Every structure is written in structure tokens, then in C-alpha cells.
Amino acid sequence: MALKTAFAGATGQRTSKRDMLDYTLDLDAPIPGTDDMLAADVIPDPSSEEAFQNADRRMYIKQLHAVLNDALNTLPEEQGAAIRGTFFDGLTLAVQAEQAGVSTERIRQRQVKGMRAMRYPKINRRLRPFLYPDADVYAAGLHGNGIGVFERTGSSSTERAVLAMDERRQL
Numbered sequence: 129m130a131l132k133t134a135f136a137g138a139t140g141q142r143t144s145k146r147d148m149l150d151y152t153l154d155l156d157a158p159i160p161g162t163d164d165m166l167a168a169d170v171i172p173d174p175s176s177e178e179a180f181q182n183a184d185r186r187m188y189i190k191q192l193h194a195v196l197n198d199a200l201n202t203l204p205e206e207q208g209a210a211i212r213g214t215f216f217d218g219l220t221l222a223v224q225a226e227q228a229g230v231s232t233e234r235i236r237q238r239q240v241k242g243m244r245a246m247r248y249p250k251i252n253r254r255l256r257p258f259l260y261p262d263a264d265v266y267a268a269g270l271h272g273n274g275i276g277v278f279e280r281t282g283s284s285s286t287e288r289a290v291l292a293m294d295e296r297r298q299l
Contacts, residue, residue: 192258199251200242207242210235 155168200208209228213219213235221232228235246252273285281288 188258195254195258199246199255202251203242203245207238207245210238211242214239 153167155166155171157167159165159167159170200211203211206228210224213224213227214221219227221235224235225232246255278284283291
């Protein structure tokens with residue numbers, strides 16, 4: 129029996145049928161070696177992490193919405209209204225056309241023209257940070273990645289892209 133008990137003890141298995149509650153810690157007990165820190169203070173709360181992620185997401189969406197509104201305000205009113213109607217208000221082209229008193233094709237044309245105008249550098253520059261955040265790093269990794277460039281600069285194309293992104297963020 130001693131071998132069985134020794135093996136169970138070495139592998140961390142229970143050797144007797146004791147109540148597991150006998151081995152629990154009191155969450156209100158202070159942690160030895162700390163000043164006024166309780167065991168409950170060091171246990172992570174999964175709901176708080178989710179709350180932080182949700183807050184980050186809400187803040188990101190709020191910032192994106194503000195930048196998109198600014199970008200749409202730079203467009204002619206008809207184009208901005210057509211884009212807002214579809215993407216912000218969820219209206220169909222038919223409903224927008226009825227409200228504006230024009231054809232659905234005209235609303236579609238306004239949307240296309242407005243979306244094309246949002247690609248202009250003046251507007252695009254403000255929207256680019258909300259694109260995939262690391263897109264510049266991956267795209268820059270495709271340019272200047274030969275051994276000659278590495279020997280001249282001492283860094284890879286991805287490292288140079290990250291440095292450039294840091295410089296832009298500091299501006």
C-alpha cells in the first residue's frame with residue numbers, strides 16, 4: 129500500500145476521500161508578505177476584461193463615426209446624404225429615392241461618386257488609421273526587401289515600416 133500512496137502523492141492524486149472544501153483558501157484572508165492585499169485582489173475577473181474590450185470597441189466606433197461624419201461633410205450634400213442613408217440609417221435605395229424625389233439609379237450614382245471622392249488623399253488620409261492597423265507594415269514589407277537594401281540600411285523593410293509608423297504617430 130505504501131507504494132500506491134507514494135505514487136498517488138507524487139502525481140498529485142488524492143490518497144483519501146477528504147472533502148475538497150477542507151483545502152480551499154479564504155478569499156478574504158490576507159496574502160502573507162504583502163500589506164493589506166487579499167487573495168480576492170489577485171484573482172482575475174473575466175467580466176472586467178470583457179468590459180474593457182467592449183469599452184475599447186465602443187470608443188473605436190465612436191471615433192470612426194466622428195471621422196466618417198467629417199469626411200462625409202466634405203462631400204456635396206447629395207452624395208453625403210446618399211451614403212449616410214444607406215450605411216448609417218439602413219435605408220434602401222428605393223426609400224432614399226422616394227424621399228429625394230429622384231430615381232434609384234440616381235441615388236446609386238451619388239453613392240458611387242461619393243465613395244470615389246472619399247478615396248481622394250485629402251479625405252483618405254483621415255480614414256486610413258481606421259483601416260487595418262498594421263496594413264502599412266505588411267505592405268511595406270513587400271518593398272525594399274533585398275539584401276542590398278538591408279546592407280545599406282541595416283534593417284529590414286518591416287522594421288523600417290514600423291519606425292515610419294511610430295514617427296507618424298508622434299506627429
